[in-house]
Amino acid sequence: MTKKNIKLILATLEDLYGGEQCGLDFKTPFELLIATILSAQCTDVRVNIVTNELFKTYDTPKAILSLGEAGLVGKIKTCGLANTKAKNIILTCEQLLTNFNGVVPATMEELITLPGVGRKTANVVLSNAFGVPAIAVDTHVFRVSKRIGLASGKTVLEVEKELMKNIPKEKWSMAHHWLIWHGRKCCTARNPNCVNCALLKRCNYGTQNF
DNA sequence: AACTCGGGGCA
DNA sequence: TGCCCAGAGTT
Incomplete structure (x- = not known):
């Protein structure tokens, strides 16, 4: 995975999900x-x-x-x-x-x-x-990251480390939300909608299992 | 790595 | 009805 590809994937995800709701309402x-x-x-x-x-x-x-x-x-x-x-x-x-x-x-x-x-x-x-740079890896982030090549690790901790290495720090927080939305709306656990996926050209999933 | 906890929403 | 859900703890 080249830096250019990662940048294009992140830009595509931002276009798709930048306007979506971002997670839990934060108060304290x-x-x-x-x-x-x-x-x-x-x-x-x-x-x-x-x-x-x-x-x-x-x-x-x-x-x-x-x-x-x-x-x-x-x-x-x-x-x-x-x-x-x-x-x-x-x-x-x-x-x-x-x-x-x-x-x-x-x-x-x-x-x-x-x-x-x-x-x-x-x-x-x-x-x-607390504003500490971190990427929370849930089931969606875990699955989608491996499919689209942002991370290939086998454990949650490995995927977390790979994501932090591959994604610019200032985008960690938003990338977390974009990956979740993509996992919910398109890159689902079963029967993912690869045919209509905006990342199809840059994704190995469908032709190559992980 | 596999299993369990679990009721509600939605097709 | 049947399937799914922004995980963690135990075995």
Whole structure:
């Protein structure tokens, strides 16, 4: 993959998805953290609906804890995996209070100690709440990046590193969103719409499996 | 690497 | 009805 090809791919993605909504509504680091935990196996549109309502009243660790587990499950049930997520969110709120003075930490090492927070969620918080350059690799980013040749790594961490190497730092944040939109609208996991894909000429997928 | 958690949205 | 969803934790 040449630098010129990478530049053309990024430009094409920007043309296609530059006007689309960019992820979760951002308010505070804490709200972004909770919203991102909720986003597992659930579209961002639904997460935004749920969190906009939830955070009207419950926008701090103490407030969330005041709901109790059953109360929290009720508030987030439309996001799916509600029981698991509620347990993790409650544990995370408790640990924020006991280990971090109620403040969301700003390093990868600290963030991934929180229950329900993995590399993807940590990178979303780091890049969107704290301005730390990072690329969050979710299922869409992972799949699309490999198909179109922006990364060929086998693990999430490998793909993350390759993307950071191949994409100019100032475009990391937006490239994350463009790759997700392309994965949702065209480069789907099953039956991708290669025939109508704007990247077809620069993509090996379809003629060469990965 | 494979499996589980999971209810709601949508065709 | 059946398929899919901006992941993380466990085995």
